[in-house]
Amino acid sequence: MILRLLFIFSILSCSAISAQAQSDSTKTSSIDSVAVLNDTIPASEKVISDSTMVKKTTPTDTVVVNQTAISDSTVTDSLAVKPKVNIKTAFQIFIDYGKFLTIPTDFETKYEAGVAFQMKNKLVLVAHAGQAELHPGSAIENGEYTVKGQYFKGGINYLIPLDNTNTFYIGGRYAMSTYDENGSYEISSPLWPNITRSFERKDLSATWAEVVFGTEKKLKNPHWLIGGTFALRILIDHDTVEGDSDPVETFAIPGYGRAFDSTEPAINVYIKWQL
Template sequence: MFTINIKKTLFAFTLLGCMLCMAPYVHAQNDSIPAEEEETELSTGKVPFLRSLSIYADLGKPAASWLDTESKLEGGIQVSLGNGIVAEAAYGQAELRPEQVVENGSYYADGSYLRFGAGYQWIIKETNLIQLMANYGMSTFDDGGSVLIVSEVWDDYTASYSRNDLSATWAEIAMLTETQVIRSVYAGMALRLRYLIDTDDFEGFPVRAIPGYGFAFNTTTPALNIYIRFRLPE
């Protein structure tokens, strides 16, 4: 099992904390609250504690299942409070078969991951909103592969290996934007920047890919997700 890199962890969460601390000050300059919600809040003098509860499904991951290199599924739940704070938890599964990460061989990584975090929400108008999120992810997975060893003296030899119960953790900053499609249904896009905190380390055959994160040899990696969200009636 891996050991947590304290310096990397502190750096990642310091950065995420600064981003969240800035959000309320930006929100203070934003007065674009939908008219109906603004009227309700002014008439009662109170901001509702719970603004919405929603579930979402990532559309891009199953859409890419036709590729031979990956198969993914992800869904989650989000709570939005009246003061603009949002909290989210997500679960996903992935089977990765990246190409060209092993010379003269193949590689796979199969597993599941959890991602949870909090952030701030800006309501632009009744049908549009933007969210800034700081998340923490963790993955458990198995990996393995094969390598063809070519020899000019002896017969070619194929070496294979497999490993179980591997782990990885990362932090990420995400910017989400959503537009209402029909009542209670929103289509959204999430731009994520992930920072790898730690993963299992091996000599000779290092971990190449991490379910939920991406290529393990990249300390930081961007990602783009397309999703559909259903907000429960308020």
């Protein structure tokens, strides 16, 4: 009986040991599979991540390079397109055609022309000559006034070329005028007969300075230019009638304007021909 029990116990022990060994083997196999799976999955993810980075990074880098290339190309083109401004030595003759508009009027007649010598260093020597005959109706309320004379101006301009066609410039002038004036006026009285008096003064003179801002443009024919100026005239001196028995002061100065204004603005337009 005892032997039989020992035999059965030994059989059960062997079965238990065999089952335990099989269980350990199964656990080891599972661990190894998981390890292999873990090693495989990160590698795959890494490949996918690297591929994604390449796909994301490459277009960005390409765009930046292309933008840089386009920007460099644009700058190069703009520098290449900008023309070189050439200033040459030239002798010039100009006429103030705006003065011709005064010919049909009955209160003033003016003419003005001039010459200029342009140099490569952007300086231009300028000389003007003009003639004017003025009949301002507001000079004497109860009479007439006429002034007639010549004027001369000389100065210099400094050119600021915008391109080979358009030019801006600034300059200065010193001017003088010689003129004669005459007129008449009537003194009326309710008690006495009206008295008419006349006056005439010759060889009067005046001087002034001008600050000039101008612009001009070349026409299709490069020998012809058209332009305009704005000048601020500053009266320096002019003859007065102190000690004269006539109470009428000089009203206008040819080439300048009204004698009683210390400054006078002026606009001129001209056409120019150059060699």
